Amino acid sequence: MAVLARAPADDIAALLPALPAHDRLRAPETGLVMVRGRAGGDGAPFNLGEMTVTRCAVRLGDAVGHAYVAGRDKRQAELAALVDAALQDPAHHDALMAAVIAPLAARQQAVRDAEARRAAATRVEFFTMATMR
Amino acid sequence: MYVAVKGGGRAISAAHAWLDETRRGDPSLPELGVAQIEQQMGLAVDRVMAEGSCHDRFLAALAIKQSKGDLIEAAFLLRAYRTTLVRFGASDPIETAAMRLRRRISATYKDLPGGQVLGPTFDYTHRLLDFALAAEGAPREAAPEAGAPVGEVPRVTELLAREGLMQREVPDDAEPGDLTRQPLAFPAARPVRLQNLARGDEGFLLALGYSTQRGYGGNHPFVGEIRVGHVAVDFTPPELGFAIDIGDIAITECQMVNQFAGSRTEPAQFTRGYGLVFGHGERRAMGMALVDRALRAQELGEDVTAPAQDAEFVLYHSDNIEATGFVEHLKLPHYVDFQSELENLRTIRRSAMQDLAE
Incomplete structure (x- = not known):
């Protein structure tokens, strides 16, 4: 779900060979989640502010797939729920992980790595000037 | 009439x-x-x-x-x-120690684990207008990348707390108050104060933070750490009953290290002010951390003498949506109110003139 939550709808759709027929148990719906932080980073929780989140639930055969994804993209939420349902079928799980989740995860990791390397290029290297007496 | x-x-x-x-x-x-x-x-x-x-x-x-x-x-x-959207619930508290960092600096230690990572900052620019930007479409050089990426780094406050030099936060998992559901009431607990400050007006937080530095309720702050980056949000949907990662948000966190509090039973320790805001907003996170610390005056046994330490003053006036509503409502017709004021003034003047004449 972490991977699907960060994948644009077009990217998920491009990797899904054919969209299997499914029923919508809960049509895609955009709402809010209150994001919490902690005082001092590790103290008492407090309400920082809300974020938009879109949810969807589908039935695929006997499996029910759920998705909650950041943002307001209803198509992404539905595709994520569909993949979630399909992944519950042991017969398809491994193939789907390899065909859909792994390439999306690799793409996301590459973006993260590039950013982390860019951040590292701005790391300060101190050197000592001549010591004053 | x-x-x-x-x-x-x-x-x-x-x-x-x-x-x-x-x-x-x-x-x-x-x-x-x-x-x-x-x-x-x-x-x-x-x-x-x-x-x-x-x-x-x-x-x-x-x-x-x-x-x-x-x-x-x-x-x-x-x-x-x-206000038009339904609320699905509240997230688990975000784990800022696991932030994916674009920037992380400390003004208290030169050499610290993870180092000083400047990120995309205006600091150290010369603040000269760049007329090259007026020419659109100029090719831009890509930002350099280093071989080893920046990974997770420990919190500066944790390094101090491990030595007993920094007051620890009280672990408390009580349900925090929510200003979007209950109106502000006093005394306001710290979680409510932090929510109020996190969405407060940046100019107001900046000015109040500045006032504490200039001696109105000062507590000698150092920037222990500023972090800018992305953090994953975990949410537990009621129908699932377990937490799922729903995506990333951008945040800025500021840990301000302030002067000591101690007592006969407890040796002196640094105290903290905390700032956490959506997006990249260092000025606002720093202002928030200064004001958070100032508002802890009573709890830390300090005299409440300055505006920034006065919770009612700060929390009732920090919200620019409320402030602009009340200030700007003065533009709406007050014809009847004003007529009555005019009438009053005329009566007062009339009677004063009569007294003079007599």
Whole structure:
């Protein structure tokens, strides 16, 4: 779900060979989640502010797939729920992980790595000037 | 006698039509796209998300376009929009120690695990207008990348706390108060104060933070750490019963290290002020951390003497949506109120004149 939550709808759709027929148990719906932080980073929780989140639930055969994804993209939420349902079928799980989740995860990791390397290029290297007496 | 009047409908529609036209500006120039605002006015988007108290870059950018760049008006639009959405619930508290960092600096230690990572900052620029930017479409060099990426780094406050030099936060998993559901009441607990400050006006937080540095309730702060980056949000949907990762948000965190508190039973320790905001907003996170620390005066046994230490003063006036509503309502017709004031004044003057004449 972490991977699907960060994948644009077009990217998920491009990797899904054919969209299997499914029923919508809960049509895609955009709402809010209150994001919490902690005082001092590790103290008492407090309400920082809300974020938009879109949810969807589908039935695929006997499996029910759920998705909650950041943002307001209803198509992404539905595709994520569909993949979630399909992944519950042991017969398809491994193939789907390899065909859909792994390439999306690799793409996301590459973006993260590039950013982390860019951040590292701005790391300060101190050197000592001549010591004053 | 009270006379009800109505009117102005046609004038209002004409005014709004003209507003639309001025928003568009010169039609011979290309129209600004929401995606352009989102990408190229990123810090304005961050401020609107923080003060609008809703993390959604596209909505914030749209609000900026609609408000013609008036950021308080944009935050107002975003706050109004959020009231139309249902709330699915509250997230687990975000884990800022596991942030994916773009920037991380400390003013207290030169050499610290993870190092000083500057990230995309205005610091150390010369603040000279760059006329090269006026020439659009100039090729830009890609930012350099280092071989070893920046990974997770420990918190500075944790390094101090491990030595007993920094007061630890009290672990407490009580349900925090929520200003979007219950009105502010006093005494306000720290979680409510932090929520209020996190969406407070940046200028107000900055000015109050500055006032503490200039001696109005000062507590000698150091920037223990500023972190800017992305953090995953975990949410537990009721129908699932376990937490799932629903995506990332951009945040800025500031840990301010302040002067000691101690007692006969406890040796002196540093105390902290905390700032956490949506988006990249260092000035706002620092202001928040200074004011958070100032508002802890009573709890830490300090005299409450300065405006920044006065919780009622700070929390009732920090919200720019409320403030702009009450200040700007003065523009609305007060014809009847004013007539009564005029009448009063005339009576007072009349009687004063009569007294003089006698």
